[in-house]
């Protein structure tokens with residue numbers, strides 16, 4: 001109540017508290033308030049007298065407990081920025097968007113059905129258009145659920161998917177196993193299920209992050225016949241791995257475990273295995289909670305705990321997620337009665353509003369009309385089999401249909417964005433090369449991905465027909481060379497990629513091969529849409545393969561430009577997924593030294609599959625001098641090497657970054673800058689896994705000491721880091737003392753008024769990194785060890 005005495009108050013920040021109720025009778029006295037931050041509390045409603053704050057421009061209510069949008073906000077006639085993410089809102093009022101001067105608005109992670117979250121992500125403009133459309137005609141309800149079938153190989157996923165879709169038992173032969181992902185549609189009563197059948201082979205996990213999306217029903221198929229109650233590895237492969245990945249990627253998903261092959265088990269075995277699996281899953285979820293609470297406790301009791309507030313905040317957000325794993329349902333996928341049983345369980349689940357609060361979406365009728373029109377265009381005789389279409393062409397096609405002649409570009413963009421987010425079409429409007437291209441058949445694009453991401457890629461080289469080789473101006477012996485390059489370096493020449501894709505297209509799409517090939521691979525020397533997409537998703541990296549020295553080069557003069565070989569090096573594509581060895585990197589690095597500056601980024605529960613390979617692609621596109629291996633890579637900047645390696649052992653998963661210790665004090669900063677630039681890439685990548693906890697630590701420098709030093713918060717955008725005031729840190733275990741900059745990127749003490757603050761800032765596709773040498777005054781410090 002004392003706050004009401006602050007009658008001149010303009011800015012009030014009460015975020016990150018435990019406020020449940022904001023009382024009436026305070027805001028009435030704060031007429032000058034322009035900025036109010038109440039995020040991360042437990043607020044369910046706002047007092048009515050907030051309406052008296054007619055100057056309020058900024059209001060942040062994110063991460064609270066609001067279920068019904070507070071009407072009082074509609075009276076704030078000056079409001080420009082409003083944040084209501086991570087509440088429990090179902091509906092947003094139209095007046096908010098059509099009557100108020102809002103410029104910035106965010107509402108992700110609610111339970112929105114009106115407008116659906118997929119519309120809200122599109123931003124204010126899309127939301128305004130949505131409401132304008134709703135005012136024109138009566139709203140329709142859309143009941144649709146993305147259903148993802150996950151699980152190890154040969155679990156029965158495809159059998160289930162196909163049997164459900166076709167209404168009869170469909171047996172899947174061994175040769176017909178899923179490669180990549182298959183998509184199908186299925187209607188149960190008025191609910192439309194979109195089935196995404198993911199292949200279980202290891203190679204495909206790399207693309208999973210692209211397609212595993214929140215707000216879906218996850219069906220985890222576990223082969224009960226293969227399951228062994230006394231084998232931890234089997235549990236991890238069939239169950240643990242998947243649960244951990246879901247915990248990291250979609251931590252609030254609903255998971256239905258299915259025990260398939262129950263007909264192949266003995267009497268009593270099914271029940272025994274069911275209980276065992278359920279118990280183990282409950283154990284993982286319980287352990288997860290304990291671990292997170294343990295981290296939170298450790299951070300709370302730290303000295304200088306304010307330096308860890310970002311980490312603490314993120315940990316607390318993670319405890320809000322709960323992966324809901326249902327009881328295991330045993331099935332015989334070859335018995336249609338069991339398939340029907342599954343069908344009714346699925347229906348029951350999606351009807352449960354607690355589990356799926358936003359399955360029902362409220363949409364203007366034009367959304368459905370356009371969806372039907374898009375479907376018609378995709379299926380029409382005149383449309384190519386690949387279903388790839390330029391945006392403007394699609395617009396003109398749809399404009400010919402029924403009463404859609406008034407459909408404008410902007411509205412079509414809105415609706416396509418929505419259809420993309422629910423998984424019906426694919427439209428990557430943010431990727432330069434394909435921004436104007438709409439993939440009307442998502443499964444086609446996935447088929448294209450699997451031309452190069454597949455478990456039997458190596459064998460493909462052995463069976464390329466001669467006419468395909470000749471057509472691409474190559475010789476019969478070339479595939480042998482390509483195979484050798486693939487085996488040793490995981491790289492392809494552009495020609496090799498073209499030939500591989502052409503060969504497979506001929507098998508899968510013989511009638512349409514030419515048009516698809518042209519569309520996806522482009523002309524010689526171009527990247528083509530396929531490789532652009534694979535690069536965008538960090539699955540491959542374009543490299544210049546220059547192994548030969550330039551024999552004709554003149555004498556090298558320091559400072560002058562290096563003379564490149566006359567014929568420029570050929571473009572190749574590196575697929576880190578296929579890297580087999582580490583020796584080249586290890587040789588370059590020449591072993592770890594006790595003196596190295598190094599740190600570890602620990603991942604809990606583990607490093608997500610494909611994470612390290614993508615980090616490699618990100619880092620190598622930034623630092624062009626590099627060596628890569630299966631579990632380590634080496635970057636060079638300003639002549640300094642930096643090693644990054646992966647250790648993904650259970651309970652001890654981390655990415656280690658190492659640099660040689662500089663000789664001179666002023667050189668510490670550039671070395672830490674280099675390390676920090678990789679840390680910022682790791683951070684950026686980890687954002688894609690909302691349930692992944694990451695913490696940075698430096699191992700104690702005493703050889704046998706197991707202790708580690710925690711890193712306080714480092715903001716990637718905060719160029720001027722200053723992590724601690726201490727000059728020396730003491731290890732609590734071995735009691736040795738170390739200069740802080742041996743352990744942490746510590747800015748040497750300087751006068752805050754001093755203008756000498758700059759560092760080289762590089763803005764890359766992946767964010768900002770600060771790298772490079774610069775001089776700063778270093779205070780002499782006396783340190784004992």
Ligand SMILES: Nc1nc2c(ncn2[C@@H]2O[C@H](COP(=O)(O)OP(=O)(O)OP(=O)(O)O)[C@@H](O)[C@H]2O)c(=O)[nH]1
Pocket residue numbers: 151152153154155156157158159160171172173174176177178179198199200201221260261262263264331332333334
């Ligand atoms: N007897 C029996 N056979 C099953 C059952 N479920 C699947 N199968 C058989 O197991 C084999 C593998 O099934 P798929 O549906 O291809 O398995 P998947 O999980 O899609 O495998 P990937 O495509 O490799 O990921 C097929 O031959 C199926 O007919 C079951 O419950 N009982």
